[in-house]
Amino acid sequence: MRLADPLEQLRGGLIVSCQAYPGEAMRDPRTMAQVAAAALVGGAAGIRVQGIGDIRATAHLPVPVVGLWKDGDRDVFITPTLDHARAVADAGADIIAVDGTRRDRPDGLTLGETIQGLRMHTDALIMADCGSLDDALAAEEAGADILGTTLSGYTGERPKTTGPDLELIELMAARCRRPIVAEGRIHTPAQAADAIAAGAFAVCVGTAITHPSTITTWFADAVARARA
Ligand SMILES: CC(=O)N[C@H](C=O)[C@@H](O)[C@H](O)[C@H](O)COP(=O)(O)O
Numbered sequence: 001m002r003l004a005d006p007l008e009q010l011r012g013g014l015i016v017s018c019q020a021y022p023g024e025a026m027r028d029p030r031t032m033a034q035v036a037a038a039a040l041v042g043g044a045a046g047i048r049v050q051g052i053g054d055i056r057a058t059a060h061l062p063v064p065v066v067g068l069w070k071d072g073d074r075d076v077f078i079t080p081t082l083d084h085a086r087a088v089a090d091a092g093a094d095i096i097a098v099d100g101t102r103r104d105r106p107d108g109l110t111l112g113e114t115i116q117g118l119r120m121h122t123d124a125l126i127m128a129d130c131g132s133l134d135d136a137l138a139a140e141e142a143g144a145d146i147l148g149t150t151l152s153g154y155t156g157e158r159p160k161t162t163g164p165d166l167e168l169i170e171l172m173a174a175r176c177r178r179p180i181v182a183e184g185r186i187h188t189p190a191q192a193a194d195a196i197a198a199g200a201f202a203v204c205v206g207t208a209i210t211h212p213s214t215i216t217t218w219f220a221d222a223v224a225r226a227r228a
Contacts, residue, residue: 006046006064006125007146007179010202013045014192015066016179018054018207024213029057035210038060048204052091057106059092066127066204067093069165074106078150079127081107082117089122095146100128100139101155112142119143128179131155133171147176148204150183163191166198173199 003009006017011117016039020027026035032054036047040063048066049058055067068079079098085090086097098114099105104115115126131151139147153160153170164186172180179201185190187208195203207214 003064003094009064010046010181010194011179013202014042015046015048015064015183015202015204015206016042016196016209017048017066017183018058019048019050019206020211022198026212029053033057033061039091041210045202048097048169048206052087055091055093056089064094065092065131066095066097067091068097068129072106073169075103075155076101076105080105082109082114085114085118085126086121089118090122091215093124095125095127096122097129097148097150098146099128099151100130101132101151102138103134107174110142111113111139115143129183130172132157133168133175136172136176136180145178146181146201147172147178148181149197150204151183154184161185163187164195166194169195169198169200 008059018032018035032049036058045063049055050068050070059067069088070077071083072080076099079088085098115152125145125147127146128144129148129150130136130139136147149165149168152158152165158165158168164182169182181202181204182200183204186205192203
């Protein structure tokens with residue numbers, strides 16, 4: 001583990017997810033590292049990055065790096081196997097984000113077996129990206145250190161709310177002991193504050209800070225509506 005106590009550094013803070021998608025202009029580790037550095041200037045307590053190259057390019061930053069590796073076209077694509085998770089650890093992530101759902105994983109391991117295998121390989125913390133309260137309870141049982149609401153609205157168990165799934169954050173805060181990272185569709189500072197009020201340990205924002213194409217569509221659509 002690179003940092004002494006990544007969880008303490010993240011407590012009550014903002015994690016900025018810096019991700020560009022396949023084929024996009026900004027999909028380059030150097031670019032994502034620059035975006036991450038800019039987010040730190042604005043007060044990010046941590047960053048979240050995707051892909052081995054991006055993790056390596058940001059591992060030097062003085063805040064916890066949540067690393068993941070999106071791979072495959074199956075349901076389970078966020079750090080889907082133990083091999084992926086080991087590679088994320090080796091690239092320098094302080095926290096390894098893995099699929100934290102109850103769905104079958106491509107390598108046939110359970111989440112618990114994945115976490116056990118990872119513990120033998122690294123001291124990094126493990127974040128389970130969950131899609132429901134049942135996922136979160138199971139992930140906690142399986143040994144995850146951090147529970148994320150990342151996959152709420154993407155697995156069929158929860159509705160895809162327009163903003164963050166505050167109800168799920170509240171449910172998880174009431175039932176789970178592990179720290180909760182509110183993640184997914186947090187598009188305004190007020191929504192980020194609402195997520196903390198709902199019981200989140202930390203908040204992760206991606207698109208609204210680091211995905212200019214999507215942000216541009218919000219403004220372009222508003223302008224188009226105004227002139228219609
Ligand atoms: C569902 C999924 O694949 N989520 C991914 C997880 O890493 C990212 O694409 C999201 O950008 C990230 O979770 C932050 O969420 P938002 O961009 O909504 O602030």
